[in-house]
Amino acid sequence: MPSDNDLFIVIAGLIIFFVLIGMSITLFVLFYYRRRKSYLRENELLKANFDKLLLHSRLEIQEQIFNSISGEIHDNVGQMLSVAKVQLNILSEKREYDSEVVAGIKDSINQVIQDLRHIAKGLNAENIQLSSLPEIVQRETERINRVGFLQASFIVEGTESEMGKDQKLILFRIVQESLQNILKHANAHLVKIVFFYHPDKIRINIIDDGKGFDFEKVINTNKGIGLKNILHRAKQIGGIAKVTSMPEKGTIITIDAPYGN
Amino acid sequence: MIEIIDAIVLASAAFFGLFHFRKSGILFRLLTLYLLYTLISEVVSFYSSKIFHNNSLVQKIYLFVEIIFISGIYYLLFRYSRKRRIIIVLAAFLFLFCFFYFILDKQAILPGYPLTLESIMLIIFSVMYFYQLLKYPYEHDLLSMGEFWLNSSVLVYSTGSFVFWVTFHYLYSHHIVLPGLPVIMNALDILHYFLLGLAIFFHVKRKSLIMHKDAFG
Numbered sequence: 159m160p161s162d163n164d165l166f167i168v169i170a171g172l173i174i175f176f177v178l179i180g181m182s183i184t185l186f187v188l189f190y191y192r193r194r195k196s197y198l199r200e201n202e203l204l205k206a207n208f209d210k211l212l213l214h215s216r217l218e219i220q221e222q223i224f225n226s227i228s229g230e231i232h233d234n235v236g237q238m239l240s241v242a243k244v245q246l247n248i249l250s251e252k253r254e255y256d257s258e259v260v261a262g263i264k265d266s267i268n269q270v271i272q273d274l275r276h277i278a279k280g281l282n283a284e285n286i287q288l289s290s291l292p293e294i295v296q297r298e299t300e301r302i303n304r305v306g307f308l309q310a311s312f313i314v315e316g317t318e319s320e321m322g323k324d325q326k327l328i329l330f331r332i333v334q335e336s337l338q339n340i341l342k343h344a345n346a347h348l349v350k351i352v353f354f355y356h357p358d359k360i361r362i363n364i365i366d367d368g369k370g371f372d373f374e375k376v377i378n379t380n381k382g383i384g385l386k387n388i389l390h391r392a393k394q395i396g397g398i399a400k401v402t403s404m405p406e407k408g409t410i411i412t413i414d415a416p417y418g419n
Numbered sequence: 420m421i422e423i424i425d426a427i428v429l430a431s432a433a434f435f436g437l438f439h440f441r442k443s444g445i446l447f448r449l450l451t452l453y454l455l456y457t458l459i460s461e462v463v464s465f466y467s468s469k470i471f472h473n474n475s476l477v478q479k480i481y482l483f484v485e486i487i488f489i490s491g492i493y494y495l496l497f498r499y500s501r502k503r504r505i506i507i508v509l510a511a512f513l514f515l516f517c518f519f520y521f522i523l524d525k526q527a528i529l530p531g532y533p534l535t536l537e538s539i540m541l542i543i544f545s546v547m548y549f550y551q552l553l554k555y556p557y558e559h560d561l562l563s564m565g566e567f568w569l570n571s572s573v574l575v576y577s578t579g580s581f582v583f584w585v586t587f588h589y590l591y592s593h594h595i596v597l598p599g600l601p602v603i604m605n606a607l608d609i610l611h612y613f614l615l616g617l618a619i620f621f622h623v624k625r626k627s628l629i630m631h632k633d634a635f636g
Contacts, residue, residue, distance in 0.1 A: 190561055
């Protein structure tokens with residue numbers, strides 16, 4: 159037969175059990191809502207950081223466009239107009255019609271018109287929004303080839319479906335920054351940009367035959383700001399950037415980013 | 420009397436789930452089938468003990484199928500393959516343990532040890548799920564989430580069941596018989612089925628809200 163003591167222990171145990179389990183679940187709910195609050199705060203912070211990055215990328219792209227326009231005006235349009243002016247001076251000094259000089263002036267002006275068309279067709283914010291990523295990168299490589307410091311080629315494998323405009327802008331900025339780094343530091347003759355479109359991600363390879371560098375050494379100093387930007391930007395769009403380089407062996411920058419909106 | 424209340428609550432939860440079966444997601448459909456299966460087993464068990472004065476075979480079969488149902492429910496509840504693998508491994512282990520336990524101990528009338536082990540497994544599952552909820556707190560209203568009530572129910576029931584079986588074994592080994600002890604298990608069952616019914620209710624309510632929003636914006 160059970161004693162009163164046994165019964166008391168069982169009942170007390172049960173009461174303690176239900177109080178404990180009830181308290182645990184209540185505590186869990188309270189803790190959950192606290193966690194959710196901090197999760198939402200973190201999310202907002204991430205979003206704000208992303209917006210900042212986006213704005214920064216836009217400004218950098220604009221700056222790059224202004225630089226390239228001013229460069230083209232100075233190097234091509236300005237040069238050709240100066241030539242035309244000299245030819246006009248020759249014509250006015252001769253005081254007689256010289257068909258050869260006039261043809262030269264015509265050629266110079268035609269060249270100027272062509273260059274201006276190139277600039278107008280080139281990159282502007284609206285063009286970036288309206289064009290696909292391969293189209294924008296194609297224009298950028300054409301611009302580099304026109305300048306003539308190095309030979310750039312561009313290959314696309316797979317087909318692009320609709321991409322979010324923020325993602326497109328940041329990916330373009332990564333490519334642009336990589337090309338700028340190659341132009342400034344790599345001493346390269348050839349650069350190859352390859353886009354691989356997979357169903358769920360895009361892989362971009364930017365390969366140059368330049369002098370290469372020690373990645374670990376550069377990334378740990380103040381010099382590698384451009385590289386750090388590339389890695390940071392890729393991370394911000396949920397992707398990853400990898401830099402493979404060795405002194406005198408060229409550089410490969412690989413960007414893997416989730417694809418879609 | 421308490422057995423009747425137990426059966427009524429179980430039947431209500433099962434029929435409520437069945438009534439909203441088409442509206443429910445796959446997880447809650449499985450839960451409804453589990454409740455229906457439990458109801459049928461309870462009825463068969465009742466008549467088996469009336470006619471044959473023994474329902475241990477029904478209880479044993481019930482236990483095996485219950486392991487499959489509960490593991491299936493938790494398999495669907497988790498999103499990540501690593502956790503799903505843990506569920507499969509633990510469930511397979513328990514299944515084999517029960518199998519060999521019943522083969523080796525043919526005299527076992529009450530499957531006390533397998534039930535204790537099952538409780539431990541369910542406690543692990545429910546704690547894992549709560550941990551997942553804490554790690555990814557996407558849900559803005561936890562208390563209106565069917566999955567939360569389902570998991571709370573499993574946690575309360577399995578810890579209660581664990582405490583019950585441990586107490587039972589202790590008292591049994593000391594030759595103490597408390598006549599009211601099974602009532603505790605019945606009370607726990609009632610709470611369990613009530614909370615499971617509540618889980619289906621919240622799930623259906625949320626689904627209807629989503630469907631309404633999709634239809635009318």
